[in-house]
Amino acid sequence: MAKKPLKRAVRNNLVGWAFLSLWTIGFIAFMAYPLVLSLYYSLAKVTLSGEGILVDFVGFDNYRQIFSSAAGFSFLQSVRDFALEILFKVPVITVFAIIIAVLLNQKLKLRGLFRAIYFLPVIIASGPVINQLINQGAATIPLVEELGIIDLINNTFTEAIAVPLGNVFSELIVILWFSGVQILLFIAALQKIDRSTYEAAMIDGAGPWESFWKITMPALKSMVTVSIVFTIINLATFSENKAILHIKNNMFALETGFGFSSAVAWIYFLALAVILGIAMLAIKLFMKEKVRR
């Protein structure tokens, strides 16, 4: 009797790791090990030559350089810009995705078609097409600029706020294109709500607004977190992100090289961890305040 639970625990471990094994092998070979190597390179001066890679250990020099050189400053600036951009874009994407998901969960004629069309930008936002669209300026709404909203923003706020806010407006369409997966996540969560709950609430005299906060939002709670994590990661690893371009450009640059570029990548990683941490905290506080079952 005393032996059985132990056996079961061993068996559980075996089964668990068996399911996870293929992924773990792939992860170690192509993610974890390269990451460790890049951490090592970030502490070295790396030179690529015909004979191979020369690694010259320099301690924290690369990190010091980030905070003291022009290349480093412009990277730090792009991280700051990205953080501000997140501050505006993430709430917009999340709120937009929730609204659309709620609408697409209603009984509608042609609902399937609508859902497909709202999900369609996924194949554009994750492909090379989006870069082309943005580069050619096809993604901005000319109307927004014509209405003078950008000027209004520039005149009302200080530069630190006006620039990202202006970006949000001029990239409004792009923001919509980046919400496909988030809409899908929310629809999946909404479908778990029993429709009779709404009817019961209605009989008890709850209006649509109350139903939304008391029934819909609690059900979406965990997905809000997931969607925000996904949005931040998606925007942070987007190939046209300026911070990423810094990592890419420094990689083969003569003066800085791969060592510096690795250090930049690790600083970026830390910055993202902090941003995600703050976002999680904010969402937790907001949910506590607003959403109670």
Add this chain to the structure above:
Amino acid sequence: MKKHSKFQGTKINPSRFHPSQIRYLIILTPVVLFMLLPLLYIFNHAFKPLEELFYYPPRFIVERPTLANFTRLFQVTGTSGIPMSRYFFNSLIVTALVLVASVLISTMAGYALSKLNFKGKKMMNEVNTLSLMFVGIAVTIPRYLIVERLGLIDNFFVHVLPYLAVPVGLFLIKQFVDQIPNELIDASRVDGANEWQIYTKIILPLIKPAIATIVILSFQTVWNSADTSTTYINNDLLKTFAFYMNTLTANTNGVAGQGMAAAASLIMFLPNLIIFIVMQSKVMDTMAHSGIK
């Protein structure tokens, strides 16, 4: 009566048109236009004569459609030694292998990390969440070293292997597995199902929307990626279609190159659209129908 009509949308009514749907349609329809813009742009852009390609501000709709871009593209393909079909076939095999293998690997891992109990589960979950934040480009050089050390340079499978353990894929899959109630799994365990049966008979059918999403997303990455061909492959016979398309348009500089690039991106984009159309009905397959409440 007024209150009652507010809730028509949530009744378990077959989807036929009812006037109460109009207010949803009023919000949904205009945004649909924005969602379809990129599609409109790609198709129109490929058929634009050269002077229209450089209009500023860019226009979405082609005024005088022409096939000149395609003719020019195919003229250039005729001059290269290796037939275009070879590259296309390479890409087809690579993409198919990645899709099948990565779906298998990430669903198995997602099931383990969500529903199985074993030592190290919590740690692996955190490892995956952390690695989400690390950007892929930063590990380009370490990855190259590993591929080289494993003797995989100029090996066809090097197109496939780096895409098999992708943190974002596992992250999304796990969120959907989390939604499956434990009671369902416990019930089948009582009925004598083992873990593999639970995985194939319960988990896989229930997370079809997530699988379809992953298929669409990883198709994007793999099909459009020229990176593995540039970095790991020297043998021209083993390179991919995306690489071929890139070199074609990059080697033709100037104005004509732009037109060819537009035609090439339409050709590259079409398979994405086809996959999307095939998979999207599964994406939107409601979880509610599959017994999850």
